[in-house]
Amino acid sequence: MNMPFYVSPEQIMKDKSDFARKGIARGRSVLAVQYADGILFVGENPNGALHKISEIYDRIAFAAVGKYNEFENLRVAGVRYADIRGYQYDRRDVTSRGLANIYAQTLGAIFTESGKPYEVELVVAEVGDTQAEDQIYRLTYDGSVAEEHGFIVMGGNSEPIAAHVRAHHNPTAPLSTALKLAVAALILPVADGAEARTIVGDDLEAAVLDRTRPRRAFKRLVGAPLQTLLESKK
Amino acid sequence: MAEVPGLHGRLPAHFTTPGTSSFTDFLGVAAPDLLPSRRRDLPAGLIEAPHGTTIVAVTHAQGVVMAGDRRATMGNVIAQRDIEKVFPADEYSCVGIAGTAGLAVEIVRLFQVQLEHYEKLEGAVLSLEGKANQLSTMIRGNLGMAMQGLAVVPLFAGYDVDMGAGRIFSYDVTGGRYEEHSFHSVGSGSVFARSALKKQFKDDVDEAAAVKLAVDALYDAADDDSATGGPDLTRRIFPVVMSVTADGLRRIPDDEVGAIVQTVVDERMTNPGG
Numbered sequence: 001m002n003m004p005f006y007v008s009p010e011q012i013m014k015d016k017s018d019f020a021r022k023g024i025a026r027g028r029s030v031l032a033v034q035y036a037d038g039i040l041f042v043g044e045n046p047n048g049a050l051h052k053i054s055e056i057y058d059r060i061a062f063a064a065v066g067k068y069n070e071f072e073n074l075r076v077a078g079v080r081y082a083d084i085r086g087y088q089y090d091r092r093d094v095t096s097r098g099l100a101n102i103y104a105q106t107l108g109a110i111f112t113e114s115g116k117p118y119e120v121e122l123v124v125a126e127v128g129d130t131q132a133e134d135q136i137y138r139l140t141y142d143g144s145v146a147e148e149h150g151f152i153v154m155g156g157n158s159e160p161i162a163a164h165v166r167a168h169h170n171p172t173a174p175l176s177t178a179l180k181l182a183v184a185a186l187i188l189p190v191a192d193g194a195e196a197r198t199i200v201g202d203d204l205e206a207a208v209l210d211r212t213r214p215r216r217a218f219k220r221l222v223g224a225p226l227q228t229l230l231e232s233k234k
Numbered sequence: 235m236a237e238v239p240g241l242h243g244r245l246p247a248h249f250t251t252p253g254t255s256s257f258t259d260f261l262g263v264a265a266p267d268l269l270p271s272r273r274r275d276l277p278a279g280l281i282e283a284p285h286g287t288t289i290v291a292v293t294h295a296q297g298v299v300m301a302g303d304r305r306a307t308m309g310n311v312i313a314q315r316d317i318e319k320v321f322p323a324d325e326y327s328c329v330g331i332a333g334t335a336g337l338a339v340e341i342v343r344l345f346q347v348q349l350e351h352y353e354k355l356e357g358a359v360l361s362l363e364g365k366a367n368q369l370s371t372m373i374r375g376n377l378g379m380a381m382q383g384l385a386v387v388p389l390f391a392g393y394d395v396d397m398g399a400g401r402i403f404s405y406d407v408t409g410g411r412y413e414e415h416s417f418h419s420v421g422s423g424s425v426f427a428r429s430a431l432k433k434q435f436k437d438d439v440d441e442a443a444a445v446k447l448a449v450d451a452l453y454d455a456a457d458d459d460s461a462t463g464g465p466d467l468t469r470r471i472f473p474v475v476m477s478v479t480a481d482g483l484r485r486i487p488d489d490e491v492g493a494i495v496q497t498v499v500d501e502r503m504t505n506p507g508g
Contacts, residue, residue, distance in 0.1 A: 055354055077249040079354050080260055087261075087347050088268060102245055109244040 016117045020141035023119030027065045029155035029186060030123070032136060034171045035178035038127045038210045038217065039134060042182040043155075045205040053207045055218035057082040057094045059126050061209050065155035066120035066141075074103060074122065096126035100137040100145050108143025117141050121154045127209040127217050131171060153185075161185040176232040179206065179221075183230065257351035258344065258372070270340050271375025280383040284313035286338060288423035288455045288462040289320065289330030291391040291402045292431065293416055294444035297479035298391045298400025299486075301448035302330045303423070303456060304471050305463030315463060320474040322483050324349045327365055327392025328476045332421030334384040341372050341386055348372075362394040366403040366411055374409025389420045393478040400478060417447075423455025423462035430454040430508065445475055445486060449494050454508060465495040 030043035030052055041053040041063045052071075053063045056078050064071035078099055086094045103122060111117045122139040138146045138154070151169055153162040164185040170177070183204065187197045206221040213219065221229065248263050258269060266272045284306040291300040302319040305312060313335075320330040321342045329345060331338035348368055353359050360368070369390050376386050390403040402414040417435050419427040430451040439447065449465075452473050456464035465472055472495050475486040502508060 051357065054357075073250050073252065076252065076355060077245050079351065080249050080264070081245065083257055083347050083351050083354075084261065084264060084268075087257075087343065088265070105244045106250075 016111065017142065020111075020117045020119050024066045024121050024141065024154075025156045027155045029153055029158055029161055030063050030065050031151060031153050031161065031165065031182045031185065032063055032123045032125055033151040033165065033169065033178050033182055034131060034134060034136075034149075035175050036131075036172050037175065037212050038208050039125050039136065040175060040178045040182060041123075041125075041205075041207050041209075042179065042186065043205045044186055044199055044203055046203045048202070048205075051205065053205055053220075055207075055216070056099065056124070057086065058091060058215050059128075059209065059211075059217045060094065060096050060099060061125050061207065061218050063123040063125075063154070064120055067118070070118045071120040071122065074106070074118075074120065077106070078103065078124075096124050096135045096137060100124045100139060103139050104143045104145045106143075107139060107141060111142040123152050123154065125209060127211040129211065157188070160188050164188055175208065176229045179229050182206075255352050255355040257348045260351075269375075270337065270344065271372070271378075273379075278382075282308060283337075283384065284308045284317075284335040285461070286317060286319045286332050286335045286421065288419065288421040288427055288452060288459065289332055289389045290419040290424075290427050290431065290448045290451045290455075291330070291389055291414075291417060292435065292439075292444040292448050292451075293391075293400040293402060294441050295438045296400075296441050297393045297477065298402060299441065299444045299448055299475060299477045300328050300330050300389065300391045301445070301452055301473045301475040303452050303463045303473055304466070305461065306335050307461045312463075315466065315469070316471050318474050320476055321346070322476065322485070323365065323390070323392070324353070324359070325482045326359070326395060326478055327362065327390065328478060328483055329369065330389045330391075330420070331386060332389075332424070333386040334379070337376060337379060337384055338386040338388070341376065341388070345369055345372060359395075361396065362392050362401060365392065366390050369403075370405060370409045370411040372409075373405050373407070377408055380407040387420050389418060391478065393480060393482075395480070398480070419451065419455070421455075421462070423452075423459035426458045427451040427455040441477055441479065445477065445491075446494055446498070448475060449473060449491070449498050450508060453498055453502065465499065467495070467499065 028044040033040045043052045045052050054075055056062045062075050082094045118141050125136045128134050136148045138148055138152050151165050168181050187199055208219055209217045254260055261269050286306050289302040300320050304316050306314040306317040323329045329342055385407045388405055394401050402418050404412050404414050404418050417431040434447055456462040472491040475491050477484050
């Protein structure tokens with residue numbers, strides 16, 4: 001009689017984690033950075049039509065790296081969850097904490113129950129009335145949640161990018177400073193000795209959650225306004 | 235029945251099923267009891283509930299303005315004197331409602347979410363006609379209620395970004411959608427408001443003149459229709475006025491509307507018929 005091979009749960013989980021991490025590390029990085037009036041999201045994304053950064057609700061945004069179809073699926077679910085809650089209760093009852101919780105449960109269930117985990121890493125961020133009330137959550141492929149402060153870097157080559165942002169980040173800086181810091185970090189060489197890269201404006205995806213905007217805080221930065229910010233001297 | 239998740243538990247499968255960008259379609263799967271059109275537990279017979287009254291819309295060179303009086307009535311009683319019946323639908327359109335106030339407010343709320351939901355999922359805004367058709371479907375869904383005396387009749391106006399002009403759409407209780415030219419009015423005082431507009435409207439009026447025309451027309455409606463509220467100078471309750479232009483939607487602030495109302499009232503002191 002053939003006996004099925006025994007594989008320990010530790011080994012299964014480790015294999016799944018390794019698989020998911022590899023998938024995520026292949027993608028280009030996305031950053032979320034706090035600045036004076038809100039939270040800035042910047043990513044390298046040559047594909048202008050498929051977004052990595054999106055609006056979920058009035059004060060809540062979503063950013064992701066990894067497999068597009070998987071995080072797009074989660075984004076749509078998040079918008080549906082937020083809109084249905086806001087419709088059923090009130091707009092103020094839609095919170096990033098609730099959304100992060102739902103994503104954590106969903107990612108955790110997919111990680112343990114299905115053969116292939118999602119190869120994604122997400123940020124759910126919400127701007128408050130003051131910077132102290134801003135909330136930024138990082139969610140990983142296995143459903144872990146971490147609340148972060150100041151900034152988040154996701155995706156491949158995240159270590160040197162995070163180190164650069166940590167060294168230069170100033171949460172009270174204006175938008176243009178934060179944007180230039182994010183872009184400077186994104187073009188850091190992938191490996192020692194590799195050439196420094198450049199990103200042209202078209203390959204940059206950027207958006208803000210701006211607390212000074214009424215109701216819907218999310219705004220994409222594209223075209224001329226983005227270029228002006230990148231070139232500003234401040 | 236499918237359920238809406240609370241703070242705990244994994245999202246049900248229909249949340250991650252790709253397909254529809256329509257919030258009402260999704261609501262039909264996820265929580266059908268939240269849809270106004272799916273309610274089946276109505277008692278027989280007529281139901282008395284507060285009614286909203288007169289809404290006017292006027293196009294102008296830069297776009298369109300919409301204004302509504304502030305009265306809700308229930309039979310001969312004034313149910314509310316400061317109700318708001320003109321709402322922003324999205325950044326480039328607004329909707330005013332006449333008819334059963336409770337149902338109308340619910341439909342407007344659903345309509346607002348529907349437009350924003352589509353915009354977020356698709357990354358693009360519906361065309362103005364697309365929006366008008368969406369509203370049409372929602373009104374048609376309310377036909378059962380309308381048969382029991384709970385009709386909702388909206389007026390929809392917006393700036394058509396593709397055409398570069400303000401446009402007005404009116405509806406009947408069966409969801410029939412009709413494009414109106416220059417100006418239109420719905421609600422109990424609409425006959426009088428429309429007559430006033432017919433005499434005073436001129437092509438290519440500017441925004442300020444259109445706002446004045448709308449306030450004037452509401453005054454005439456209140457003059458002859460007991461269910462339409464006139465401007466309340468003692469309580470400082472003025473019509474809600476919204477203007478949509480290429481720059482987006484703007485609610486005219488109360489102090490500006492107040493000044494226009496004062497002018498209209500002053501003019502009527504010497505010429506009551508306008």
